[in-house]
Amino acid sequence: MKAHETVMSWVTEELRSGRLRIGDHLPGERALAETLEVSRGSLREALRVLEALGTIRTSTGSGPRSGTVITAAPEQALTLALNLQLATSHVQHADVYEVRLLLETWAASHADHVGGDWSDAERTLALMDDAGPAVDEFLKLDAEFHIALSRSAGNPLISTLMDALRTSIADHTLTRARSLPDWERTAERLRAEHRAIFVSFREGDAARATELLRAHIRGYYEETAAALES
Incomplete structure (x- = not known):
């Protein structure tokens, strides 16, 4: 399974179970890479794919709108x-x-x-x-x-x-x-x-x-x- 498929599968399951909801932040890059057992480089590539698909939004800086957020933009x-x-x-x-x-x-x-x-x-x-x-x-x-x-x-x-x-x-x-x-x-x-x-x-x-x-x-x-x- 490709890295973005691994991340998508994990996000889908987290949403389905209710552990994640639209608007929630994903865990930090290091923690998520360790959880999914993928390299940080592969994770970054996967996150770019998911952002293009409208599944997540990533923002730099600080505050509640920064980081990687689950979105709903199909x-x-x-x-x-x-x-x-x-x-x-x-x-x-x-x-x-x-x-x-x-x-x-x-x-x-x-x-x-x-x-x-x-x-x-x-x-x-x-x-x-x-x-x-x-x-x-x-x-x-x-x-x-x-x-x-x-x-x-x-x-x-x-x-x-x-x-x-x-x-x-x-x-x-x-x-x-x-x-x-x-x-x-x-x-x-x-x-x-x-x-x-x-x-x-x-x-x-x-x-x-x-x-x-x-x-x-x-x-x-x-x-x-x-x-x-x-």
């Missing part, structure tokens, strides 16, 4: 994996679009429309209204809006996957948006569609929310695809 590992898959063309952006459709429409049909907290989505809509024609700022808020809606389904894995997907295709999304002949007109239409989607979520109309969201995602994808081909 979207970091998923984003890294997706970026590599997209870079090697093993996964196409059309594949990401189809997965988005599946995730977001599922979330819409399973949302807690009665007890859901819509404050984040509503705040993001207001910020989008104030964003003006700035493409990059609008797209950032657009991603936050869609992720906020996905959280209403109460499935943390769905919103984590959504977060990773949106982060991994951010540059590609910006390129597609800049290819549009009249961004301001498109942005105005997207704002109106966002409002209608939000209202359907808040009013508990799952069928309408799902259909509006599907049309919204598909329409924008087809619009930008046509612009890139022209």
